[in-house]
Amino acid sequence: EDFAEQPEDPSPPPPPPPPPPPAAAAPVLPPSPSTPSFHLSQIDARFVDPSIGLLMPPLQTPSNLAVFCDHNYTVEDTVHQRKRIQQLEEQVEKLRKKLKTAQQRCRRQERQIEKLREIVQFQKDKDILTGKGYVILPNDYFEVVEVPA
Numbered sequence: 001e002d003f004a005e006q007p008e009d010p011s012p013p014p015p016p017p018p019p020p021p022p023a024a025a026a027p028v029l030p031p032s033p034s035t036p037s038f039h040l041s042q043i044d045a046r047f048v049d050p051s052i053g054l055l056m057p058p059l060q061t062p063s064n065l066a067v068f069c070d071h072n073y074t075v076e077d078t079v080h081q082r083k084r085i086q087q088l089e090e091q092v093e094k095l096r097k098k099l100k101t102a103q104q105r106c107r108r109q110e111r112q113i114e115k116l117r118e119i120v121q122f123q124k125d126k127d128i129l130t131g132k133g134y135v136i137l138p139n140d141y142f143e144v145v146e147v148p149a
Contacts (some may be wrong), residue, residue: 116137
């Protein structure tokens, strides 16, 4: 750029080579397959498998610069989210076991209540309960309420 503004001399220095085009404008391939190293800006993101993004940092192009800046946080969030998902799955499994146990306990209590109702109905049918009668029930099934006489 500075060379273009200088007055022309009889032997001017050769102009510098033009700068390479930006990576977002067109895909730039490595110079030859024999060159093993290349810059990430030479890869066109359209031709990269999305699953590779889990292993490699995103390309530094203006279109995805914000993604590049957030990349470290994104990876940490993903690890944190996986741990959280695993914890929640374990918690769900524990709650399922508790629910299964509570349902089983409820079914047992319902069967015992049904048996007690059948006993009361049988006693009524036999006229065993005449006038004042009492039914003895376990304390853990019902609350005992005192009625004033």
